[in-house]
Amino acid sequence: MPQGAVGTAETASPSGTAQILDGKATAATIKAELAVRVAALRERGVVPGLGTILVGDDPGSHAYVGGKHRDCAEVGIASIREDLPGTATQADVEAAIDRLNADPACTGYIVQLPLPRGVDVNAVLERIDPRKDADGLHPTNLGRLVLRVNEPIDTPLPCTPRGILELLGRYGLSVNGANVVVLGRGTTVGRSIGLLLTRREHNATVTLTHTGTRDLLAHLREADVIVAAAGVPGIVRAEDIKPGAIVLDVGVSRTVDEATGRARLVGDVDPGVREVAGWISPNPGGVGPMTRAMLLANVVDTAEAAVG
Numbered sequence: 001m002p003q004g005a006v007g008t009a010e011t012a013s014p015s016g017t018a019q020i021l022d023g024k025a026t027a028a029t030i031k032a033e034l035a036v037r038v039a040a041l042r043e044r045g046v047v048p049g050l051g052t053i054l055v056g057d058d059p060g061s062h063a064y065v066g067g068k069h070r071d072c073a074e075v076g077i078a079s080i081r082e083d084l085p086g087t088a089t090q091a092d093v094e095a096a097i098d099r100l101n102a103d104p105a106c107t108g109y110i111v112q113l114p115l116p117r118g119v120d121v122n123a124v125l126e127r128i129d130p131r132k133d134a135d136g137l138h139p140t141n142l143g144r145l146v147l148r149v150n151e152p153i154d155t156p157l158p159c160t161p162r163g164i165l166e167l168l169g170r171y172g173l174s175v176n177g178a179n180v181v182v183l184g185r186g187t188t189v190g191r192s193i194g195l196l197l198t199r200r201e202h203n204a205t206v207t208l209t210h211t212g213t214r215d216l217l218a219h220l221r222e223a224d225v226i227v228a229a230a231g232v233p234g235i236v237r238a239e240d241i242k243p244g245a246i247v248l249d250v251g252v253s254r255t256v257d258e259a260t261g262r263a264r265l266v267g268d269v270d271p272g273v274r275e276v277a278g279w280i281s282p283n284p285g286g287v288g289p290m291t292r293a294m295l296l297a298n299v300v301d302t303a304e305a306a307v308g
């Protein structure tokens, strides 16, 4: 894998076109590694099992959950589905959580987000047994991320931030001392990537921007690394970034393609950014597949830790 200093023009390829952080290929490698670890666990009589709770009929969420179960089958993790209708009440969702907390076949599970309006997401996350929290979003696990700045973390990390770090690491890109600008303060990406990157082992300086940020462009111009998770199509433009910057496109918006009339997904990063950035994660094919792979990694890590 190429080694690179962060955010300098030296990381850009000579043609001026960014090098690709290929999340799809990297996730495939990780899944193959995980399959070996799962086989070793199974030989010891341990079968890791991922549970999912899906509420409602959002097509995106259905697709993501379907993908999680396909991934499990690919690496040998058992999987358990709890699909609830959009009319499910808080009590219905909490009952599903209680079932998975009590189910010995389920070694880790997630509640697919977002939840329909009317379901209290914080109450839901708090009810998950933190030892089975495959998304690392339980307050105990997020709290450990806040408190353990210097010590190793032995609890699951939120999947997208872990996926971003893993992707950078596998390409030999360090963020030590880098100015990282994060767009978006959501729990699954923005807030938690800030906590992770400022840990001593990564040592980045993080600016967490959001809809209340006054001069986003001033921040972007100074960024060695940009993590775009705002959900605003094309908010990161070529003319606003430092040449050679590392750009991770995490945003997802649905739009209708004018040429074909078909719905398609677009990221936060304008296609022109490829001409200026040093490294870029495509969207699709970048951080998304890494998110899926890291969920499996969390489940396998937890199962291995449980058997010593």
Ligand SMILES: Nc1nc2c(c(=O)[nH]1)N[C@@H](CN(C=O)c1ccc(C(=O)N[C@@H](CCC(=O)O)C(=O)O)cc1)CN2
Pocket (backbone or CB within 6 Å): 063, 064, 110, 111, 112, 113, 114, 135, 159, 160, 188, 265, 283, 284, 285, 286, 287, 288, 289, 290, 291, 292
């Ligand atoms: N409980 C959680 N909910 C959500 C999370 C999460 O980590 N935990 N993250 C997202 C959705 N998500 C996983 O749940 C997810 C998003 C995107 C992808 C992905 O692989 N995307 C593809 C494109 C997919 C397509 O073309 O339809 C890609 O980027 O290449 C995987 C998982 C919100 N909810």
